[in-house]
Amino acid sequence: MYMMILDVPSITHNELVRRGFDSDYVKSTMPMFMRRGLVRQLAEGVWEAIPPNIALPAFAARLEEYASTIRSSTPALTRTYSRREGPKPDPSGYERLNSLDEIALATQRLLSSAGRNVHGLRNGSPYTRYLLGLPTDFHATALRNDQGEQVVGRVTLDTELLNDPGINEVLAARASTGEEHRFAASLPFSALVSERMAVIDIDGPGGVAMGLVIESSYAAAAVRRVAESAWRAASPWQVGSNRPPTVDARDHRILQLLAAGATDSTIARQLNISQRTVERRVRAVMDRLGADTRFQAGVLAGKAGLI
Missing domain, CATH: 1.10.10 (Arc Repressor Mutant, subunit A)
Structure with missing residues (x-):
């Protein structure tokens, strides 16, 4: 009409x-x-x-404002929903999660009860992919607990996520809230853990989202130790970093990715150069550092303060 x-x-x-x-x-x-x-x-x-050139942009702007308001209200509304009948932890301290919605609600419950800091692991699980697909303003919104205090995350991500086309934009938005990131290869699962609670999510059979809530303080502490250990072993990462120490900007980025365990094809996509160029530069960097393997090059670069 x-x-x-x-x-x-x-x-x-x-x-x-x-x-x-x-x-x-x-x-x-x-x-x-x-x-x-x-x-x-x-x-x-x-x-x-x-005229549509007047009406449609104005209408779209109102819709965007409305959507932004809804997104910013979601954490508080979710906390209200989660508290409607009071907390009901499983007597065993463990609860299975069977969908993205259940994982999201459990994650919000964890954040609501968290202190000032949480630790995270992110591999390519369905819930991680879901998060990466959310709008940028979602990622640019600071996490808060039910006291209104900001919760800052320290997250180790799997290097496979570097292949996601929106990863740099997402990490830049999350870094703007104070969240810190590092990269490591072959993380076994995704998790978020606070002082007393952990939410683990995995890629179930057929790619179905599955997870586990842990409200046993001892078990949650074990997950936290895993996350902290992964963080210590991971490589620091700055999105869009162009810091030039004693190597040029491109080789510096290559070293970062090498240390994080990225493949040549991943490095090529991140830097928008050919895989052959990557192979040539990796060999040049390895020769310069006196490294026999890619992993050794990353370690030596870290010790030399190049990454």
Whole structure:
């Protein structure tokens, strides 16, 4: 109907009915079009379209503002939902999670009860992929507990995530909230852990999201030690870093990726250069450092303060 209105200088209720639209549908739809700023009323039962180059951007801006408001309200509303009947931990201290929604709710419950810091592991699990697909303003929103205090994350990510086309934008947004990141190869699972609770998520059979809530303080502490150990062994990472110590910017990025365990194809995609160029530069860097293997090159570069 909107396309039909755009096609004529003005249109009446009767004309829309003659063109096949139900009278009650016209009566309910035209007020909605007016509220959205798409048409204006010229007289009773007569309307004209507002130019789309004016109406549609304005309408889209209102929708974006509305969506942003909803997203920013989600953590508080989720906390309210989670508290509606009080916490009901499984008597054993463990609870299986069977969907993305259940993992998301458990994660929010963990953040609500967390102190000022959490540790995380992120491999290519379904929930991680879900997070990477969320809008940038979601990632740029600081995490807060139910006291309103900011919760800062220290997260180790699997190098396979460097292949995600949006990873740099996501990490830049999350870093703006104070979250820290490092990379390591072959992380076995994804997890978020606080002082008393852990949420683990994995890639289940057939790619189905599965997870586990741990509310046993001893078991949660064990998961935290795993996350802290992974962090210590991982390579620091700065998105878009162009720090030039004693190697040029490109070789510095190559060294970062080497230390994180990235493959030549991953490095090529990250730096937007050919794989052959990567292979040549990796060999040059290894020769310069006196390294026999790629891993040794990363270690030597770290000791030399090059990454």
